[in-house]
Amino acid sequence: MAPHSDVSSSTEPTPENPESGSTTSADPQRRGRVRLRRAAVMAVPATLATVALAVLTAEGALGVQFAISGMPFTVTATELNGTGFEQFGGLDNMAPGSPNAGDTGGQVLVVTSAIKNATLTKLCQSVDLGGTNLLITAGGGKEKVQATDLTTDSTELSGDAAFDDIEIGNDASTLTRAGVKGPIGVFSQQARTVRIANLRQTNYATTAGVFTLPGLKLRFSSSGC
Amino acid sequence: MSERPRRGLRPAFRGWRSRRPFWGGLLLALGGVEVLLTMRASLKVVLHVGMQGVAGYLLPGLMVVLGLLVLFNPAQRLFYSITGVLVSLGTWMTSNLGGFLLGLLCGVVGSCLAFGWLPDQEPRRRLRRRAAKAVAP
Known part of the structure; x- marks a missing residue:
């Protein structure tokens, strides 16, 4: 696992996201960051699931x-x-x-x-x-x-x-x-x-x-x- | 890393951080550590409780591993973050209500940050203005 992770961290452009990494050294201002709307795609169902777990536990079902x-x-x-x-x-x-x-x-x-x-x-x-x-x-x-x-x-x-x-x-x-x-x-x-x-x-x-x-x-x- | 000139540790770390969902991975791993810290039951007792007892250690352990994988193999962050959020939610049942809620929340927030992260974005407007100011005079 270790050698693999080294490879992917130093050479960022991978088949999965070829757009990444190539310009970071040329333009240090372009950096990765969290897109809120994209994070919300996961955050909303995750919050609902957390609440559901708490409710199910409080009802004694879980x-x-x-x-x-x-x-x-x-x-x-x-x-x-x-x-x-x-x-x-x-x-x-x-x-x-x-x-x-x-x-x-x-x-x-x-x-x-x-x-x-x-x-x-x-x-x-x-x-x-x-x-x-x-x-x-x-x-x-x-x-x-x-x-x-x-x-x-x-x-x-x-x-x-x-x-x-x-x-x-x-x-x-x-x-x-x-x-x-x-x-x-x-x-x-x-x-x-x-x-x-x-x-x-x-x-x-x-x-x-x-x-x-x-x-x-x-x-x-x-x-x- | 080696081909670039050495500019000191801090900028190098900044550069490293900018190429991966740093806070997402860190929060997910720390959430797992927190849950593990609340567990600490002796293995004999855990084995007596049975499958669920073993899962109580397995899930927070997975949280730590997934958080580190997000940091060191960010290309696969979608898979890691989706697994991470499911595993974090699972700790509610298996590990002291998800480390008394704290570790669970850390894990879920971290997974969401890792999920929402995209590489190579336009700088924020505030940063762009600062950069323009630095160039202008």
Whole structure:
């Protein structure tokens, strides 16, 4: 790829646009520029498509995926109902020479929680962007937020939890409920259903999952959730 | 480049910039970088989410590549910009609402600029007047 791009950047007149380039060295005043009408040919449908995506998401017709790590990220919900819940511990390695390593030898204990399907009421997510928070709220109306394959690493889930068919003390490699398998020989627990009231998680680690967000509202705010 | 006399870096860069949709390509690539910066989830978790999880990295990566291609191979800018705008829109679904909207907007604006760019245009009226003034006295 590199030699090809070198060729085309130094010798501009290509079969695709033979009119270009030939006069640039002779007349430096002639230069390429953006023709507004031409740009509008793409800008108008692109804007419409952006709006359509936002509207479809706000109606809950389109699932969006979140995969966030390394920034302060808060999720709250008044109620979470989930099926297929797993939780297991594991060791995660920091980058070599990380200043956070301290006396831990560069390893941190993380707890991975996974929920196969979850329904959340009055979801609020806030991302700290340094000074301002991006606030995403959804599911306040009749339709609830649906999340699938909700996976979080190293978080404390706080809230009032209730489980059905809970199995505590399984080996993490034998988990079946949410489709994630942990490392062998690690303590774990799983449950068929989970119900957490006043859910709140604040974490700097990974959160991932596919969400449908009916009633989506995006706004910037000075305070988080 | 080599046959022209050296006139310092700035005019050379100006000349290089004038022969490609510079801001379009740059915005598209930067939009991709921004989306990638918001992603940073560990690969294990991403693979668990599945195909959509992999796409979450694939699409912003493509944005960066397409932005660089617009810069370094401007002859094919139509294809790159059309692909770029579609991929940018796709990041809404796969990558944190398109890097919390910012990267998506950068990518779409950059693609539109690259699409609307034409080589070898008449200088703007303001520039032409300035050039005439420079010649006249």
